[in-house]
Amino acid sequence: MQPPLELTKFLFALGFIQSMYDYSMFILQHGDTYTIVVAYADDLLVAGTHLSQIQHLKYKLHAEFTIKDLGPLKYFLDIEVTRDSSGILLNQRNQFLCAPRVPHFLVAQHVLKYVNNTLHHDWGSCMDSSKSLTSYCIFLGTSLISWKTKKQKSCF
Known part of the structure; x- marks a missing residue:
């Protein structure tokens, strides 16, 4: 799914490049730091190596599009994300097996x-x-x- 043109233009203006392997992913690199945006419909997943860069991007996104920050990632595309001291666990739970x-x-x-x-x-x-x-x-x-x-x- 191609992200909205307005979002694409906005991210390009900030210096992001669009992944040639997944058009919904945008990457901004400064030296050894990265900020990544994944867009799906009206959801955005923002990740990066420095929290200050992520917060700055969210501020700019909110100023341009009026976004709502849902906090640390818990769900994205029906994938549940949990964190503990050993790392991050991705889990996809499907309910259709109750009545297939x-x-x-x-x-x-x-x-x-x-x-x-x-x-x-x-x-x-x-x-x-x-x-x-x-x-x-x-x-x-x-x-x-x-x-x-x-x-x-x-x-x-």
Whole structure:
């Protein structure tokens, strides 16, 4: 989904660049500091390396568009965000499993096909150990956000 043109122009005027991989993401870099804005419909997610830059951006956004700051991120695009001392946990809770119907089955089937297409099994190709490698990728839209490759235990 393309963000509103007014927001795009506003962020460009502040020096943000639009990600070529996800048009709803804008990045501002000053040296080793970053500020990132993700736009979806009328929601904005603002993150960065320095709180003062985030607060300054929110001030400018409010002056231009009259925004409401909802505080620390708790939900975004049906993803629940929780924080503790070990880090950040992202969790997507779905309620449709309480009374599933055909559309829910079709969505689940689509997700399984997607997961199956992101898994890669490489049977016995590790030249050193002849063990199998299994890998997977996790995408948010078209952006790769995580991946893992694991050498499997041998059956011998």
